Amino acid sequence: MSDPLLEVRDLRTWFFRRDGLSRAVDGVSFDVAEGETVGIVGESGCGKSVTALSLLGLHPSPPGRVMEGSSVRLRGEELVGADPSRLREIRGRDVGMIFQEPAAALDPVRPVRVQVAEALVVHGRGSWRAALPRSDELLAEVGLGDVARVGRAYPHQLSGGMCQRAMIAMAVACEPALLIADEPTTALDATVQGQILDLLGGLRARRRMSMLLITHDLGVVAEMCDRVLVMYAGRIVETGTVDQLLDDPRHPYTVGLLDSLPDAGHAGGRLRPIGGSVPPSTAWPTGCRFRDRCPHAMPRCRSEPDLAVPGEGRHVRCWLAETPSGGAGA
Amino acid sequence: MQSLPRGHLSRYALRRILGAVPLVLGISTLLFFVVNLAPGDPASYLISPGMSAEVVERIRTSFGLDDPVPVRYLKWLGSVASGDLGQSFSQGRPVVDVLASALPATLLLSGVALVLSFMIGTVIGALQAARHRTAVDSTLSFFTLFFYSMPSFWLALMMMLVFSYAASTLWGWPIWFPASGIQGADYEALSALGKLRDRGMHLVLPAASLSLVMMGGIARFARGSMLETIRQDFIRTARAKGVPERAVLFRHALRNALIPLVTLLGLYLPILFAGTIFVEEIFAWPGMGRTVVGAIQARDYPLVMGGGLLFAALVVIGNLVADLLYAFVDPRVRYD
Amino acid sequence: MSGTTETRARLGGARALAGLLLPGTAQIVRGQWAAGLASVTLWVALITTAVWRRGRLIDAWTAGWDQRLAAAGLLAGLAAVWMWGWWSARREASARAGTGRLHQMARALAADPTALAGIWVVGAICLVALLAPLISPFDPNVQGSLVAERFLPPSRAHLLGTDNLARDVFSRLLYGARVSLTIGLLAVAVSVTIGTLVGAVAGYLGGWVDAVVMRIVDTFLAFPRLVLLITIVALFDPGTLLVVAVLGLTLWPSTARLVRAEVLALRRRDFILAAEALGFSRRRVVFGHLVPNALGPIIVAATLGIGDTIVLEAGLSFLGLGVQAPTASWGSMVDAGRANLLGAWWIATFPGLAIVGTVLAFNLVGDGLRDALDPRFRA
């Protein structure tokens, strides 16, 4: 098996805040293979965005810091502690990123086509003069066909969906090998969400990109991803292929997420939201962090299980998962 | 989506100018009543105890002081509207002439100070934001707060003491700056280049005093505005696409942080003119500030009112310019 | 069980005793450094002054009002520190944890070293202003020999030299603090009161009241304030009361604008809607609910406004339009130094430094308060 494109090992990003130490990301490990789409799901506040930002050193700092012992490798090259200028080269060229609030993510005082062109210029893909026509082509590729009008427009003159398309054009301008999408459709209308996902799917196929897709929508995961990581309280609690996870969830948290889907065929379509909410990141519980919301909590949960391995490529951080027959979803 | 041409700039400008009319009217009203409700009417300063009642009456009539205050107010408004600000007692010339001869010097001084203070202040504030929470930031914070807390008249005196008097007589520095006036006594005899140099040397201390004091406040504001901008999502986007840090700061952050600074420009004009009053007085700069202070000491009512009105008009015009500039730097502003 | 209560009672007694002997020690023992050090310092300063100037303290009662006030202030200060030290020593520490927004603000302020430094300086200047008649080495207004004692440079006898009328600059500086602080504080009190009233009413009522008020506010803000000030002051007869009134009556528009904005933002909040739904009177809604909730920004603006006002007052005095001679004020002292700037640099320099120091201190406190309200931009 060839080396994965992205290897993340024991990533810990902590925020040293006035109100205490926030261990927003606390020991996360995963791989993304070439051409693969990996989803990260979890409620908000679980550390998904911080994970994504930390990969390229984009987390707010101060107060955030990627702690010693963390490792992020892109095609074998270590990125944690890498030279800032080297990181800058990789950003946008090897790894593109898009975000949740497309309208806020664009510079309000510059026309959209200039912002797309900038992505090309900073990576030496030609002068401004050459980059502007190329940026019009890219805008056309993401479905902003009326380029003459849209390209010269400022972000506030475009709808949210159009802004997100422009962001995508910007992120894929230099043909990155990996696209990180942090809740790309959360802020958009339902109809637009589908269009954006289609666009991403098409681009991924045409350019053979890998994708890291962050979402809290399991429907999006089912549609787009090959593999899924479930995050809770700064840690990965379960991983597996999409089919494994949706058909046979093992961690009580994953089960809870699936059960709270209104249209899940699973569990007879009954809506059973998880009780309580994610604790503040400055006060994760000790032991299993899901303990106080878990319907199956037991004395043993006061110590945290390792990411247990019940089967091929599957990992579950739960004591229940160790006994092969005793799946928590039962 | 909006169509791209953003309305008509000229119509927008016209509407803003018309909107400023009530403001000018309000200011002139305020000024008129302050001057006319003060104890002792303008004529009382021209009247000496020995004068006959007849003469006194004639003086009063000649100033129109026989009319009731509202009538006088309307008359005054009428003459102001027609550009007649009356006759200056102390200088024996029309107020308009006096102000017209003082205006250029004030515009030169305050213009230079305004440009300098905004440039230096913005750069310092941006630097602080870029080095947020470092020793550079806190040192510069103290430095800007120090000048922000300083009265301009004292700074002007200290400048004069150090860079003019002490530098020339006490320490014998090779370069020192003249302490008073707008040009040297031998100005007319100088070559064109020499004239320029002479003017420049005379400008240094007054402009430096004025701009240092203003620079403090501007830098403080610029720092806040930059910090606010740097936290926004589009800065993260710029970094995520690999834009070098310096370009992130200057091309994206500073450009956006400048937008609220344009509003500050309008708000700073009254402070600027307050500063010119002191600085002109101290450096004997023949501008409006000095004229107004002299007029107040001489109880030259028409000149006081005219000067106040002109200062206010400059502020209003400056605010209009700031508004138009705002529309220019912020594409989100629509002209209709 | 009874053993621990007994120990605690004995400890409490010991603390109370310590608090009685040297106010502040009890707080320090308990770990309340800021409060403890403040008490101790204040106590030591007052006692030292009382002992050092005991002669003047006794004479004060037969001298003028100035002296009597200073002496009474010193004694009252001593008594207050004493009683507070004793009282707070007896209290349990836990009783102090307030939860309101203003309490939180105070606590954040106490954690900010630069703001604390500002508070210390402000406190020291207030103390100096209060005690000026007791501590100043010379009478600030008595002229020495114009031949022998004019323009004396700083020395042991005259710490900051003498001025053009052979008066002691240091003594005048101490007395000048009274003018600056009194006028600064009074004028800001006047303007904040008016501004809060006007802004709250305009913001709450809206409609044409708001429109008219904001027009007036805009007019004031567009007018160069100093021009207005010097015009008014020059036309009336200058004097302390006039300066306070005029400063106060021209500063309120910015407070009014601030309060109005706060009120407009608060109006839409649930608790105001609830108060209205309960049928509270308008007056009760505005002054019982809106204004108290806008208090934080008002306090910040007021603190920063004190600095501005002190600078303005000094400017008026510098132009000869402020407090009238011979009363010492920092602005007029700077003006006095203009005539012989090079030969007697100390006359203009030191009062200017006093202004900068005082204003800087108030601004530090104001910045600290603002950060305590909105901690995003801490330096």
Ligand SMILES: Nc1ncnc2c1ncn2[C@@H]1O[C@H](COP(=O)(O)OP(=O)(O)O)[C@@H](O)[C@H]1O
């Ligand atoms: N800039 C920041 N400063 C301090 N703490 C932060 C910051 N950003 C995120 N955090 C902390 O990290 C936690 C995880 O945030 P995030 O990754 O945004 O969650 P998610 O994307 O899963 O909703 C948050 O609960 C918050 O406490």
Ligand SMILES: [Mg+2]
């Ligand atoms: Mg997120």
